[in-house]
Amino acid sequence: MKKYFMVIVIGIILLVSSLALSQEDPLAYYRQAKINWRAFEGTQLTIGLNKHPFTESLRPLIPHFEELTGIKVAYVILPEEEFFEKLLIDLSSGGGIFDVYMTSPMFEWRYQYAGWIEDLNQFWNNPELTDQEWYNRDDFYEKPLRANMWDGTIGGGLGQGRWNAIPVMAEFFCQVYREDLREKWGLTVPTNYPDLLTTLTKAAEMGKQETPQVYGVANRGIKSWSTVHSGYFTAFSTYGQKDIYPDLTAAINTPEAKEITQIWVDILQKAGPPGWPNYTWYDAKQNYAAGRFYEITDCDFFAATYENPAQSVVAGKNGYALPAAAPDGNITSNMWTWALGMSSFSKYKEAAWLFLLWATAPQTMLDGTLIHDNFNPTRKSVWENPAVIEKTMKWGTEPGQYRKIVDDMYGMYGDIRWTPNPDVTTVGDIWAEALHEAYEGKKPVSQALDDAAVKINEFMKKWKK
Structure with a gap:
């Protein structure tokens, strides 16, 4: 101290x-x-x-x-x-x-x-x-x-x-949650994705008793690569998955890919925001700061807004944690x-x-x-400037919690997970469409990813030698 x-x-x-x-x-x-x-x-x-x-x-x-x-x-x-x-x-x-x-x-x-x-x-x-x-x-x-x-x-x-x-x-992608509500509702900080689903589902139910209602989790949802890029790709890569293989064919429909995608879609359906398919990152950040969500798995730098009393009603009420882990204990984050x-x-x-x-x-x-x-x-x-340390040290449930997340991301967990190619955003857009189809119940997760893989393979043919 x-x-x-x-x-x-x-x-x-x-x-x-x-x-x-x-x-x-x-x-x-x-x-x-x-x-x-x-x-x-x-x-x-x-x-x-x-x-x-x-x-x-x-x-x-x-x-x-x-x-x-x-x-x-x-x-x-x-x-x-x-x-x-x-x-x-x-x-x-x-x-x-x-x-x-x-x-x-x-x-x-x-x-x-x-x-x-x-x-x-x-x-x-x-x-x-x-x-x-x-x-x-x-x-x-x-x-x-x-x-x-x-x-x-x-x-x-x-x-x-x-x-x-x-x-x-x-920016990296971490868990941000309402520490005050976590204590009030008797929840724990999830350490794996099945636990994340269970916790956010409980939070969504308990949030119905709050005025105004508090929803479980804020996540991006527009039909764009950017929806894939953030919390979802962080979970996807944590499970050891990639967007495309070295031969430039789609890798998004492996059994493990389907497993984590099903969990992600379940989270959105059971605990996500109303109108998720139209949610931008602006919406997710602002509505979490307005106190309408229990958790958000998105950009860590949003903390500067969350902890600013002039912009946020939840300043001083937040906890920060690494992304949940895969069954083998692996943790990764995408980076933008x-x-x-x-x-x-x-x-x-x-x-x-x-x-x-x-x-x-x-x-x-x-x-x-x-x-x-x-x-x-x-x-x-x-x-590492002392004045910046002083400004950020108090973000979280204990001194230095947020800073340790950022340090760990730079040092161990965070990096770009996309495979370099000129049409990567188109690959992401096709992938996002599959998430929408699964969320809206138009297709099972397995079929949505299989169909998206076919589209990606067709599109990527031009880059093969």
């Missing part, structure tokens, strides 16, 4: 000092770099951004970049599905509206294959544009940095070859990392690179996390 108190004191001192220095001269840190920040003064960049907490952490800081460089920045912010659609139109047409855009490995595989995203290695290795020592790329956690590199091998090659984008946040990449159609690539350097520099990412809640940071120095 004494050590915990000292961390808090140090964190407060550093936070005050950091804010004071920022008020004195927010650009001093960047001027230490051996970079001519004014080289492209007068240029205007347009940034494509998803409606996301990272975006809200970046926006207030952009005026600092404009003052530092003389480069004007315009940005477009759209909800996730619309954002990807508009970005696809811009890239596929070669329009070049967006110089820089938010992206992620699953989309970069397609963009790279089509020639729509720049290889950042050429800018990184240019001493006239980059001060590598000042930037300190080794400060990034390996998994999100490696995830944004790919050599173009269909079915492999992750972490090699081209550097497509710079990770700005990482938002990143910033550069359009191959940008007319201002060097200026765009300066924006990428600035936006992902240690100080920018520290300010984004500490002041504007960009979690989980992808730089070790940010996550």
